[in-house]
Amino acid sequence: DGGITQSPKYLFRKEGQNVTLSCEQNLNHDAMYWYRQDPGQGLRLIYYSQIVNDFQKGDIAEGYSVSREKKESFPLTVTSAQKNPTAFYLCASSLPAAREDYNEQFFGPGTRLTVL
Amino acid sequence: DQQVKQNSPSLSVQEGRISILNCDYTNSMFDYFLWYKKYPAEGPTFLISISSIKDKNEDGRFTVFLNKSAKHLSLHIVPSQPGDSAVYFCAPSMYSGGGADGLTFGKGTHLIIQP
Numbered sequence: 001d002g003g004i005t006q007s008p009k010y011l012f013r014k015e016g017q018n019v020t021l022s023c024e025q026n027l028n029h030d031a032m033y034w035y036r037q038d039p040g041q042g043l044r045l046i047y048y049s050q051i052v053n054d055f056q057k058g059d060i061a062e063g064y065s066v067s068r069e070k071k072e073s074f075p076l077t078v079t080s081a082q083k084n085p086t087a088f089y090l091c092a093s094s095l096p097a098a099r100e101d102y103n104e105q106f107f108g109p110g111t112r113l114t115v116l
Numbered sequence: 117d118q119q120v121k122q123n124s125p126s127l128s129v130q131e132g133r134i135s136i137l138n139c140d141y142t143n144s145m146f147d148y149f150l151w152y153k154k155y156p157a158e159g160p161t162f163l164i165s166i167s168s169i170k171d172k173n174e175d176g177r178f179t180v181f182l183n184k185s186a187k188h189l190s191l192h193i194v195p196s197q198p199g200d201s202a203v204y205f206c207a208p209s210m211y212s213g214g215g216a217d218g219l220t221f222g223k224g225t226h227l228i229i230q231p
Contacts (some may be wrong), residue, residue, distance in 0.1 A: 056217075106162070
């Protein structure tokens with residue numbers, strides 16, 4: 001079945017450590033995104049990538065880094081510079097932007113990161 | 117400054133009645149509006165969308181209305197069912213590359229369907 005996978009579901013790290021969250025999709029989507037959700041808040045865009053080897057900062061990119069070496073994969077690294085890393089992280093993907101009817105983004109199940 | 121506002125954090129509706137969820141936005145450049153449904157600890161799932169060239173889009177029990185002059189949209193669910201209990205997010209986008217630029221989410225409305 002096609003879809004987006006994020007692993008692990010729950011992740012615990014000590015303060016000061018970098019951690020990388022995995023996101024893989026087999027939908028053949030060109031665009032991929034990372035969002036963060038905090039309690040009582042909407043989703044906020046961290047980074048997005050429209051095509052392989054290219055990515056753009058979203059609204060809250062500070063303290064995060066990404067790479068897009070393969071179409072299927074868009075890993076997110078939460079660095080020690082991120083002041084409040086504990087959150088629910090969601091990865092999404094979408095069809096090419098040229099098809100305006102397909103702005104729909106498909107989301108993965110999310111990773112809950114807790115920094116101790 | 118919030119570009120997307122969902123002013124009702126929660127809404128309680130009796131099963132079988134109509135649920136109306138509202139969303140207001142400030143950015144006139146938004147031209148495509150999506151609604152997502154989300155259960156706790158899961159990713160959002162797409163529900164319904166509307167283009168700015170339309171004022172209504174219907175899909176089964178779900179209808180979205182768009183009032184561009186008022187920068188307001190609403191999602192109607194009728195009849196409401198217990199499985200509709202979830203958090204609903206309004207998520208406008210700008211088509212300039214459209215969906216590839218990311219969505220702007222409201223804070224969500226927690227819909228509770230009471231039996």
